[in-house]
Amino acid sequence: MIRKSGLLYKSFYILQKDLHQEFRTRYAINAIFLFAITTLVVVSFSIGAAELSQNILSSLLWIIIFFSAMTGLSHVFVREEEQQTADTLKLVAPPVAIYLGKLLFNILLLLGLELILIPLYVVFMDMSVGNLPVFILMIVLGSTGVSAVATIMAAIISRTSAKGALFAVLSFPVMLPVLILSIQGTALAIQGSSISAGMDEIQMLLLFIIVIVTASILLFEFVWIL
Amino acid sequence: MWKIIGTGITQAFNQRTIFRKLSFEIKSGESLVLVGPNGSGKTTLIRIVCNLLHPIEGKVEFYYGNETKMAGQLYSSIGMVGPYLQLYNNLTAFENYAFFRKIRGLNVDHGHFKILMKKFGLAGREFDELRTYSSGMLQRMKYVCALLHSPPILILDEPVSNLDESGERIIYDVMEEQKRSNILIFATNNPEEIKFGDKKIRLAV
Numbered sequence: 344m345i346r347k348s349g350l351l352y353k354s355f356y357i358l359q360k361d362l363h364q365e366f367r368t369r370y371a372i373n374a375i376f377l378f379a380i381t382t383l384v385v386v387s388f389s390i391g392a393a394e395l396s397q398n399i400l401s402s403l404l405w406i407i408i409f410f411s412a413m414t415g416l417s418h419v420f421v422r423e424e425e426q427q428t429a430d431t432l433k434l435v436a437p438p439v440a441i442y443l444g445k446l447l448f449n450i451l452l453l454l455g456l457e458l459i460l461i462p463l464y465v466v467f468m469d470m471s472v473g474n475l476p477v478f479i480l481m482i483v484l485g486s487t488g489v490s491a492v493a494t495i496m497a498a499i500i501s502r503t504s505a506k507g508a509l510f511a512v513l514s515f516p517v518m519l520p521v522l523i524l525s526i527q528g529t530a531l532a533i534q535g536s537s538i539s540a541g542m543d544e545i546q547m548l549l550l551f552i553i554v555i556v557t558a559s560i561l562l563f564e565f566v567w568i569l
Numbered sequence: 570m571w572k573i574i575g576t577g578i579t580q581a582f583n584q585r586t587i588f589r590k591l592s593f594e595i596k597s598g599e600s601l602v603l604v605g606p607n608g609s610g611k612t613t614l615i616r617i618v619c620n621l622l623h624p625i626e627g628k629v630e631f632y633y634g635n636e637t638k639m640a641g642q643l644y645s646s647i648g649m650v651g652p653y654l655q656l657y658n659n660l661t662a663f664e665n666y667a668f669f670r671k672i673r674g675l676n677v678d679h680g681h682f683k684i685l686m687k688k689f690g691l692a693g694r695e696f697d698e699l700r701t702y703s704s705g706m707l708q709r710m711k712y713v714c715a716l717l718h719s720p721p722i723l724i725l726d727e728p729v730s731n732l733d734e735s736g737e738r739i740i741y742d743v744m745e746e747q748k749r750s751n752i753l754i755f756a757t758n759n760p761e762e763i764k765f766g767d768k769k770i771r772l773a774v
Binding site: 352353356357359360363364367368426427428430431433434435436437568 | 619620621623641644647649653654655656657658659660664668669671672673674698
């Protein structure tokens, strides 16, 4: 039985508060969606009628997702610092609950973006997906990994002066394994490979998510309080 | 019965010592006032007491009876108002109240919310976003959020900043009530407020 004041409830209340704020201001949503759609249109026009391999299609999709994430996922912590609500939050909730709430928000934001971006990508790039369930699984796992890295990096950079540049520079090396695995896995799904063919990527992505979330939970208190 | 004991607290920024070896003790039914000129470290000490800042030396311990309370066990016991603690400006007063109640494990109580809003002179503005509030109204709202869980420990930094005369009277009543059976710690240089302190720490630049 989970107490209403338990950690998961607190994470949920933080998520709820962030969603509420986001839907009212649409600060991150606007940034991330406009960037993704603009990039998609630019990519689509520059490719023209050229026929692309599954690997290229998958790479271009994840490049758009990566840069969109870099545009919007740091807002969860940057907003708290800029509005001077970070200290208020520190006084009322344990760091782990705050991290989990913010992580869930970033996952939802990225998946929400993909819900719109991917159908448009399929149409603009004239792409057909061979194995839809595996494709969706790869997108969900890859996005969770990207969000997990982005959330802890957002906490780290939120009190620095050159937030935007630092966020991308610090996130990219840590995110690289997720991107490579997601690109490979998504290419397999576009080809129509079965789930067993993509099992290596799925397992590695799951492992990466577990490691990065665990490490973030352990480190977050030091990043957040000090 | 709550007790806070600060022992040998030293803080420095960039090799400049703010204060050295500060100690204090305060228990329920008492109040502690921090006074001193600008830059003497009143806010720094307040932030250390709230665990928003770690001192380079010394510690602050919280006791409930004989039981030591760790920082992670104090979320529902401390209420704080300070110029650097802001509320969520794009949420309404009620949404802020609901968030801070729920995160502290309390149910959202509309009746209680209305009573608090009336007490702090904000009745009728319950469903307005805080960005439409004046600075004085925001200060009043900070008290609504700091007191919504009836905290046994209330910490105030510049308690009446931005408030008009009626707002000041309300806050003085709150401070009087708090120190009667709970702990009140506050930082000020206003002679009107200093008299609320049973114990005093005078900080120097």
